[in-house]
Amino acid sequence: MKEAIRKAKETLAQTEAVIIGAGAGLSTAAGFVYSGERFEKYFGDFGRRYGFRDMYSGGFYPYQTQEEFWAYFSRNIWVNRYMNAPKPVYQNLFQLVQGKDYFVLTTNVDHCFQKAGFEKQRLFYTQGDYGLFQCSKPCCRKTWDNEESVRGMILSQGFEISAENELRLPEGKTAAMTIPSALLPKCPNCGRPLTTNLRSDDKFVEDEGWEAAASAYEVWVKAHQQEKTVYLEIGVGFNTPGIIKYNFWQQVYQNPQAVYICLNPEAGDVPKEIQDRSILIGGDSAAAIEALIP
Numbered sequence: 001m002k003e004a005i006r007k008a009k010e011t012l013a014q015t016e017a018v019i020i021g022a023g024a025g026l027s028t029a030a031g032f033v034y035s036g037e038r039f040e041k042y043f044g045d046f047g048r049r050y051g052f053r054d055m056y057s058g059g060f061y062p063y064q065t066q067e068e069f070w071a072y073f074s075r076n077i078w079v080n081r082y083m084n085a086p087k088p089v090y091q092n093l094f095q096l097v098q099g100k101d102y103f104v105l106t107t108n109v110d111h112c113f114q115k116a117g118f119e120k121q122r123l124f125y126t127q128g129d130y131g132l133f134q135c136s137k138p139c140c141r142k143t144w145d146n147e148e149s150v151r152g153m154i155l156s157q158g159f160e161i162s163a164e165n166e167l168r169l170p171e172g173k174t175a176a177m178t179i180p181s182a183l184l185p186k187c188p189n190c191g192r193p194l195t196t197n198l199r200s201d202d203k204f205v206e207d208e209g210w211e212a213a214a215s216a217y218e219v220w221v222k223a224h225q226q227e228k229t230v231y232l233e234i235g236v237g238f239n240t241p242g243i244i245k246y247n248f249w250q251q252v253y254q255n256p257q258a259v260y261i262c263l264n265p266e267a268g269d270v271p272k273e274i275q276d277r278s279i280l281i282g283g284d285s286a287a288a289i290e291a292l293i294p
């Protein structure tokens, strides 16, 4: 393991162009955990009433009313998008690419890259952003920032929001598990309900920002196709391997000067064609990122 870190560090030091491909595992490493203590703290009441035990299942529960659904979902968005990650993993990663010509391709929707200082022009969020609303139909290809709307729903449940966006309940109070109907988010264009701008079905809105990010990604990849480039994959599982993992393998295969570095607790195999240009680092990705900082 030490040898892999040493090799990766040396490769990064010698390479100007780095593309990061990040999956859910990176946010898990940063402490965005969807069950256990974090779930209990913000969703314990929902869990007890409806019988689920993690934030993910809670998002799929068939709530009887939109008011209950949004009480749950507003907490979910706030906790996983507007609150800071418990550990500075993204900040460390940002240090790692300081002074480099970097780009980020990610399936994460939690906005952590931007919060850590990564330039928006160098990011492509393929699966959307938890901080945006879109029309549920959709009637148009627009998205809207949802911070104010979500904040209102949170406050209506009795929570207080600190300057650091932390949620807390005043002493002795219990949170409401529903919101006033007046706060239900409605499309400014057609009046239908709004929904989060996440790719979960074919209704996902690819707005102007998304299109711009998609082409920025294309341009970056093309510009570095025949240059020394590091493809740094972090926390990508096998849910949607086509977006990052297979894509990176392909790019590395086609560019003899490219190196593939994979950080994943279960760093698996790579195709034999790129094995000699691959560095696999298993174990805790947070620790590996820290060790890779120059």
Ligand SMILES: [Zn+2]
Pocket: 135, 136, 137, 138, 139, 140, 187, 188, 189, 190, 191, 192
């Ligand atoms: Zn609409």
